[in-house]
Amino acid sequence: MLASKLYCPTLRDDPAEADVASHKFMLKAGMLRKSASGLYSFLPMGRRVVLKIEQIVREEMDASGAQEIMMPIVQPAEIWRETGRWDVYGAEMFKLRDRHDNEYCLAPTHEELITTLVRNELRSYKQLPVNLYQMQNKYRDEIRPRFGLMRSREFVMKDAYSFDVDREGMIKSYENMYDAYTRIFDRCGLNYRPVLADSGQIGGNYSHEFMALADSGEADVVICTKCQFAANVEKAVPKTLEAQPEELHDMELFETQHCATIHDLVEITHTPIEKTIKAVAFDIDGKLVLCMVRGDHDVNDVAVQNFVGGNDVQPASEDLLKAHGLVPGYMSPLNAGPQGDDFVILVDPTAMNVYNGVTGANKDGYHYRYVTPSRDFKDVKVTTIRLITEHDGCPECGAPVKLTQGIEVGQVFGLGTKYSEALHATFLDQNGEAKPYVMGCYGIGVTRTMAAAIEQLHDDKGIMWPVSIAPYEVVIIPVNVQDDALMGKAKELYGEMTAHSSEIMLDDRDERAGVKFNDADLIGYPVQIILGKEYKTNGTVEIKVRRTGDVEFVPETQAAQRVQEILSDLRAKRM
Numbered sequence: 001m002l003a004s005k006l007y008c009p010t011l012r013d014d015p016a017e018a019d020v021a022s023h024k025f026m027l028k029a030g031m032l033r034k035s036a037s038g039l040y041s042f043l044p045m046g047r048r049v050v051l052k053i054e055q056i057v058r059e060e061m062d063a064s065g066a067q068e069i070m071m072p073i074v075q076p077a078e079i080w081r082e083t084g085r086w087d088v089y090g091a092e093m094f095k096l097r098d099r100h101d102n103e104y105c106l107a108p109t110h111e112e113l114i115t116t117l118v119r120n121e122l123r124s125y126k127q128l129p130v131n132l133y134q135m136q137n138k139y140r141d142e143i144r145p146r147f148g149l150m151r152s153r154e155f156v157m158k159d160a161y162s163f164d165v166d167r168e169g170m171i172k173s174y175e176n177m178y179d180a181y182t183r184i185f186d187r188c189g190l191n192y193r194p195v196l197a198d199s200g201q202i203g204g205n206y207s208h209e210f211m212a213l214a215d216s217g218e219a220d221v222v223i224c225t226k227c228q229f230a231a232n233v234e235k236a237v238p239k240t241l242e243a244q245p246e247e248l249h250d251m252e253l254f255e256t257q258h259c260a261t262i263h264d265l266v267e268i269t270h271t272p273i274e275k276t277i278k279a280v281a282f283d284i285d286g287k288l289v290l291c292m293v294r295g296d297h298d299v300n301d302v303a304v305q306n307f308v309g310g311n312d313v314q315p316a317s318e319d320l321l322k323a324h325g326l327v328p329g330y331m332s333p334l335n336a337g338p339q340g341d342d343f344v345i346l347v348d349p350t351a352m353n354v355y356n357g358v359t360g361a362n363k364d365g366y367h368y369r370y371v372t373p374s375r376d377f378k379d380v381k382v383t384t385i386r387l388i389t390e391h392d393g394c395p396e397c398g399a400p401v402k403l404t405q406g407i408e409v410g411q412v413f414g415l416g417t418k419y420s421e422a423l424h425a426t427f428l429d430q431n432g433e434a435k436p437y438v439m440g441c442y443g444i445g446v447t448r449t450m451a452a453a454i455e456q457l458h459d460d461k462g463i464m465w466p467v468s469i470a471p472y473e474v475v476i477i478p479v480n481v482q483d484d485a486l487m488g489k490a491k492e493l494y495g496e497m498t499a500h501s502s503e504i505m506l507d508d509r510d511e512r513a514g515v516k517f518n519d520a521d522l523i524g525y526p527v528q529i530i531l532g533k534e535y536k537t538n539g540t541v542e543i544k545v546r547r548t549g550d551v552e553f554v555p556e557t558q559a560a561q562r563v564q565e566i567l568s569d570l571r572a573k574r575m
Ligand code: ATP
Pocket: 109, 140, 142, 149, 150, 151, 152, 153, 154, 155, 157, 408, 409, 410, 411, 443, 444, 445, 446, 447, 448, 449
């Protein structure tokens, strides 16, 4: 490709709208343009990267035995009503009507469609297992689209769905996909960790998220420093902490004006934070759920939802709190209204172990001290609802853990019969009995993977693509196109290299050398071949490796050969 013909409008200045490196550099390098919040166009260089990632995904999916299909993006409301997800998805789903007033959505995912697609045609156990996948746009009206391609409203996902006759089969399909994902993210050159993920009501450990490790990641991940344990913090169940037993006192009401937060309380009343018990209240499908954890801990709302059930988790409104005798800022089980179908109190076991602690009195401006929950909290449900911290040991081996940020680039999920039962999708087993398929679903955020690679691989000048997903592998830069000797040699080299590769860019633009060097670093070609002064004086060309910054000079006759060696070496190192 000739840079003079390439549609790649690079920007000189940092775009103000960009909040993370990947977003900034994709805009700046002329790969991406925004059309509306969370909606983007891919320009030629960006598109090439997407296609390369898709190709890696496709090759590994095919190698794993999955078969590619294509389903519609526009989907009828009925199938979503059958599983109840028309309402569950809520505002995140883009909904539309046709001219006959029929309702549809733009698919955020395809479990409903694929299950109804196969339910009348995969009829016998003899036809199973089957794994079908597609590469397609997904639509989610995210509350906060941000970080460019990391959380957009239209994005490319590879989604696969497996159908098995039983749970053992599903586990095999799951492991098969897990292995394929490992190969895919290895090939994309990412630094990632598969981590245990929340699998909702289905239970077991049949959900893993593939997390690209990066500070800009929105997911919190806990990793053991000693054993193999790694999990999304939502999924990690911290061990219960014991407190030093002490002589118990009687509970005592005391005035605590201006102590509406736990930090005010600690500061104003000089209570150690481990002796405070704080409250967080949720409205889950209309049910008030009061959660008590120690002041130095945070509530894991996923653990709460898994315990209570329900679909829609919201912070409880003041009206709902008051209806159950709770006073915002001073909430606790003490003096609360009666529990029932519409109100439950959950207490974390570590909070339950506090002696002579401080907690709200459900009276404006008052707390109780000398509260011992095991004695004073009546009729509460005790279950682990706190998030793990770096002060906790590994849930598996007890060694220290580290918390870190990850970008979820993929997820594998053992679904069981959730969708096949809801959609009456069955096959006949060996005894002629109708059984629901045992399913799994497996997603990869293709466009998010592109962003994650940049988050991990950039410097202040621009992107440092791994060879496998770079838009072009090599750029040839004659520093002065007016110089016939330089330009002639550059063209010759370009001709020689393009005979074997479609991955070569010749920067034949009549621009200053500085502009070309900046663009090359910004766009992130893995290898740059520079023809300049050295070529004129002694016939050598400069070869620069973007990722390492290594520079070498080789006789021009060896340039093409040497670049091939460098590229093979980079590929072998997954760089
Ligand atoms: P998140 O928790 O980040 O919202 P999710 O768990 O809802 O993601 P899945 O339903 O598991 O996402 O979708 C499969 C993959 O699609 C994710 O692993 C992620 O890589 C990608 N993905 C999901 N939402 C978005 C988005 N808004 N923008 C870009 N990629 C996304």
